[in-house]
Structure formats: structure tokens, C-alpha cells
Amino acid sequence: GQSLEQPSEVTAVEGAIVQINCTYQTSGFYGLSWYQQHDGGAPTFLSYNALDGLEETGRFSSFLSRSDSYGYLLLQELQMKDSASYFCAVDRDDKIIFGKGTRLHILP
């Protein structure tokens, strides 16, 4: 089977940096992606890692290490609008499977 583990909640301060971790137990997947979901909204794509290493998109970066079965999403210069849930997901055989998500709370 496939499983992805994320912390259920993370709290950080506005302007700071926060890292959301994702560990997984699956093999043969193409890559690791991250989605953001605001309350009452739909998930929206943030980033994708097909290869090991760091991918940067503006204030957001994502990292993958296949040897460690581990990835993370790094959010810099946190803004209040970043308060949301963040999901890691793996894609395998055309299926995209999501973790249960991490709720990010941002304090002013």
C-alpha cells in the first residue's frame, strides 16, 4: 500500500520560515507534489519534485529525498494569507494519492 505521513498542525509567526514535513511508504512513484487548501476552498497546486533536491517557486520551496522517503515544503516570509492546509501527494500509475494534510496556523 501507500501511506504519507504529515504533522496534523504547525504554528508559526508572520514573517518567519516554516517547514512542513512529509514521509511516505511507497515505491515506484514518479514524484512528490504539494497542494494548498484554504478553508472552504479547493486544493491548488504548489510544487512538484520529480528528482531529489530542492525546487524553488517564489517564497515556497519543496524538497525530496527518495533515499530517505522524505520530503518537505518550506514557506518563507510567512504572510497571514498562508494560513491554510498543505497536502503532500505522490503520483504512481496515473493515480495521485494525498496525505491527510497539515494545518498551518500563523500568529501575528
Add this chain to the structure above:
Amino acid sequence: DAGVIQSPRHEVTEMGQEVTLRCKPISGHDYLFWYRQTMMRGLELLIYFNNNVPIDDSGMPEDRFSAKMPNASFSTLKIQPSEPRDSAVYFCASSLLGAKNEKLFFGSGTQLSVL
């Protein structure tokens, strides 16, 4: 493009009734996915289609659930009969090439409440 369009946005029904959720994917997208989201179970993949053909329905919880995609621009997810435990947000998503670095575009979801 208008994005993925789902209807209705909210559905309230009574146990035992039939529920039909609708989805229009982004034009040109070959893959369509149905997900269900609850607090307890997160985002669960129910079924997905490639070029209107159901490829994997292993996530469909029971025979009460069925999904169809009669053409490239329309899909339905039907629950008959509905039960209170089916209450959840149901998302439809589409993508151009399926997985392999293809991002999913989600619709706004249908909030289903079964009383």
C-alpha cells in the same frame, strides 16, 4: 478557461435518497478524478478516468457508489441509496496527462450532507 466546474455546490438530502454530483473538466484534459474529503480520512481517491474510460475504481467505497463519463466534457458520481456516513465534500479534478508531473486542477467541490 472556466476551470473545472462542479454542481451543485451544496446538497442536502435524506438517507435513502439518490444523489447525483456533476463535473465538467477543463477542455482538453484527458484525465478526470473524483475525490472525497472528510476530516477523518482526508482526501480519498474514489475513481479516475482516462479518455472517458474508468481506469481504477478501487477507491469506490461500496456498490452504492457509481461514476460515469459519457463524454469528454461531463462526468457524474452517483450515490444510491445515500447514507449519513456519505456526508463529505466531493471534489472533481482534471489533468492533461494524468500523473508524471501533471498538476491536478480541482473544482470547487460539492458539500454533501445526508440527514
